[in-house]
Amino acid sequence: MQNPLTKRLERYVALGKFDRRMLDDIVAESREVAAGEHVVGDGDDPQGVRLIIDGFACRYKTLPDGKRQIVAYMIPGDFCDLYAFVLGKRNRNIAAISTCRVVDISPERIATLMSRPSLGRALWRTSLVDESILSEWIVNIGARAAEARIAHFICEMILRLQIVGLADLTGGYLPITQSDLADTLGLSLVHTNRSLQHLRARGLFTLNRSRLDIPDFDRLAEISFFDRAYLHLDMATDDTQQAYLSNDVPGEIMSSPKPPV
Amino acid sequence: MQNPLTKRLERYVALGKFDRRMLDDIVAESREVAAGEHVVGDGDDPQGVRLIIDGFACRYKTLPDGKRQIVAYMIPGDFCDLYAFVLGKRNRNIAAISTCRVVDISPERIATLMSRPSLGRALWRTSLVDESILSEWIVNIGARAAEARIAHFICEMILRLQIVGLADLTGGYLPITQSDLADTLGLSLVHTNRSLQHLRARGLFTLNRSRLDIPDFDRLAEISFFDRAYLHLDMATDDTQQAYLSNDVPGEIMSSPKPPV
């Protein structure tokens, strides 16, 4: 049985035996975070990067007026704050949505990963796919009406879950509350509820106590103008730029582990 | 006089003389794209990466129902499609908003840039800052009311323009149409117009024929809950992770120039 990190990264790059072993090592040691808790502890000064290997987490921002906007969901196989690591900042606004298993990856270890050509490329790509998802969310929130907006989000999640074996096109595990959904899509809770009811009545999907069921995925995709391209799910194969992004280069971007200060 | 690319990258990393010369070389040859035209030509199969050195461009998506959503603005010093390059995809949905000067950077050249430790890091960071901006846009569109939403966007643009010397906190050059604004912020054109009028009446800013004037930046920032942190403007200095992201590593991510196929 493969670990979710391997499953995920395999989407972006072909992995060797050594790479896989490395990833298995990474995933070996994890801690549990209860639903509702912060993934990045409030007290300590967190180093390195956090990785979700079980459960759901989200990144969010709360405005001074109290409104919360969820900006991303992290599911098994997703890094929480790789971008923050590279930028040299910290982001503590990451909360477990369900009970999570998270791995703390030390800066040294991340550096080691990044120094492997294939893994380094996979990480970079992971982060760019995240970026692509953010773009699509902007389109979703900015340009779609409530029902299509929800439908689109559901389509995205089901495909992402599928990669790591947590769902297929008929449904899966989605521990997201209506209130979370509202804060994700820029809708009010009440309106989210009514839209969900209507989508349900239309026979498009049901979301009940963490269980997502999709009678007809194609129709769901259709009404939301869902185009999976932005998820870049089939990259390891159609890698046209491969030639430019592979081995034997004189310089490099990442570097050997050196403790800070 | 520094070129905008250098100005931009200097924000993220300290540059050596050799790096600067390299960047000057890159910027030496450019072509003009008329307002309204696509930056990535429709006919050819574009390779490499495009860089804006003068004028404004935007990335957008048009839904089947005709709605257009602008997802990002590219101003002098910004790469248009670095992410697409790394992902091995193409994005043609990039349009010049005003007349632009754009540089076509060949794949080989990009690879060379990326192979320099400092520049490679700067590029990665550029892309992560873009990601950070996308997150903030989600918050903006999802959680702020029309006027604050517009105000926040203005704050962001003025700071970005400031970096490359196209504005200061009292105003600058912003060739964006009300219709563009509407498609950027998920508002209707009419409502955008009325909100702009009200913001003007409140003495917050005026936007007239590409000229942006801001009598009181602080108040503008205040009403939109603007927090510049997400732009990561002062990174070259407070670089805590520097140690992990510098030189002399055995492996690498990017690679020597090798023509495709």
Add this chain to the structure above:
DNA sequence: CGCAGCTTTGACGCAGATCAATTCAAGTGG
């Protein structure tokens, strides 16, 4: 002078917000 693109106005309607309960599901402790 007369398009053509942008801004502005007016009138009207609705999607979605807000407020305020109520119901339901699933623990939890006695």
Add this chain to the structure above:
DNA sequence: CCACTTGAATTGATCTGCGTCAAAGCTGCG
């Protein structure tokens, strides 16, 4: 096994920010 609590889903009523439609000014330009 049942009161009691708590968080989530649901419902009803009301209101409004923002969208839509349609037309009229502006302004720069060929």
